[in-house]
Amino acid sequence: MGRRVTIEDVARAAGVSRQTVSRAINNKREISPITLERVMNAVQQLGYRPSWVARGLATQRTHTIGLVVPDITNPFFPEVARGVQDAARAAEYNVFLYNTDESAEREHQILYSLASQPVDGILLFGSRIDDSDLTTFAESYRPLVVLNRRIGHPGVGMVLVDNYAGARLAVEHLINRGHRHIGMLAGPLASPSSIQRVGGFRAAIEQHQLPLQDSCIVPGPPTLDGGREGAEQLLYHHPEITALFAYNDVMALGAVQAYIESGYRVPDERAVVGFDDIWIAELVHPGLTTIRVNKYEVGYRAAQCLLALMEDPMQCPPAVEIGVELIIREST
Amino acid sequence: MGRRVTIEDVARAAGVSRQTVSRAINNKREISPITLERVMNAVQQLGYRPSWVARGLATQRTHTIGLVVPDITNPFFPEVARGVQDAARAAEYNVFLYNTDESAEREHQILYSLASQPVDGILLFGSRIDDSDLTTFAESYRPLVVLNRRIGHPGVGMVLVDNYAGARLAVEHLINRGHRHIGMLAGPLASPSSIQRVGGFRAAIEQHQLPLQDSCIVPGPPTLDGGREGAEQLLYHHPEITALFAYNDVMALGAVQAYIESGYRVPDERAVVGFDDIWIAELVHPGLTTIRVNKYEVGYRAAQCLLALMEDPMQCPPAVEIGVELIIREST
DNA sequence: CCAATTTCCGTGAGCGCTCACGGTCATTGT
């Protein structure tokens, strides 16, 4: 109850003009220390809080960024989100969160609705829309940072996880362990990170002149069941395969489950390596060998990039490269 | 580039007044079908998108809610957040996400900053500020829904997980399994859910007339390490304890680890039951016996409650009760 | 065929703030 305290009220109470109050709270100087204090007192007493919305309308900036992820429930993203939040908070930005559910249509909706302003910039992670759509989008909309996409466009930043190197590390590790028939659970084919990981996988296999049929690379949803089913399918069609490289840890976990349920011992008879190093990878039994990605860093640096972009929306920031690391545990 | 398309542009293009355009896009009827179509065409052609901010200033509603959680990285919260998002999306609301890091000070900051408007309502989960602060907060601010707090105040909704019953279920299960010396990892004592779970724990123990010293209930941060350390401590001071009820699954997992590292077999020599049934509880080995809380439902229904509250901010909605369920796996 | 509705649409004001000016007073230099 009670009307909102406006800047006018403060001005009246302090015996100055609105503009002076505005100057005070945004410490623009151009204001004498004494009036500044007078104003600040009035602010305190009335409990005045400037309206973010009104300010947004006047300045055309809302101090808000939008974070778009496929699904916050996917264990990869909470840490990323956390990184984003922390970076945003440091700069006094708020962050909106949206889930696309891996659906391009849904993603379009969100992006479209984001255009009607609430945000100053967008962080697009795990995008599933195609490159041309993304480019036209980047052209018409505000600063944007994308994950694992190469878009050479002023005003858009890129964060690139080294998927290719990660996949190679994984495969080489498997080869070192003596495996010669290696399969891959490729995840969602539409995803660029899947393409990159498959690329690294193929390259490593070929370099070592190991046999590889296309049917040893099976796509599937990046979920536990996706991993389980992929592994079962491979078990059936390619029983010679003794090791699996999975698109991500969740799929890898599913694969391990499938193996165990089918009576194989991991890692003695079948080995599995995942990707991401999500929190639980070290808790399961056997502990999951995986490629670690610093997820917090991904979020944090992406947000920083976006923040910089918002200062100067026309620059072409260098891509932020995120390195990866092989973490060996018991599943290989 | 290019100025923003305003409602005036549309009005001009369609040969009508701003107000008519406004009516059209908010389908207030009071508008003839023919002009409606004319306006809509103009909207299409110019690619007009009403400014959320300007509308917010005029209507004093931003169509935004704020979700405050201790840490989105805590595996309990992503699912909750997901439920919130989905409910919000259905009503065309955006959601801000904030992390308090279990810090009361940080929470105050956030709540305070939220007062300067960006949100129409607040979802406060895992609050760590004390009851009186919370009440004064509830009085002065906009609609609010809190989790696991009893605040009888018009305009504030409550979502209550049945912690008490959950704790009893857990303890009784342990007793059925033959345990007579049962300890508890109590989590953060400041948290109401901790208090409630401890209450249920005590009640069950007493009802079955089992021995219980206060030192068998050890507090600690709700993390893996918190659980591990608590278990070690108990192992040292109360070696007679054969079963543990943990504040949450993460602590329970830590406890299991501690036991295994100390050479105890779970569940043969030591049993552990958790709380929440987070995603990974069934993936670890041994699978974790736990009290399941439907986290998605918590978020979804909380958001619905908030939405209702925003329609009529002075009502006292009934508390939303969330039931729990004992899930028996291999850790007991 | 004319008053009483109803339907439709336009006008002014205002939401709470900031920006670009311009004005006033005290200060400085010579």
Place this chain on the structure above:
DNA sequence: ACAATGACCGTGAGCGCTCACGGAAATTGG
């Protein structure tokens, strides 16, 4: 002592939209 500089502050307008009016046209009834 007088113009010129600078520090400080106030004024109007405007950001893009909606609300509460009120007026004109189209409809109805007897």
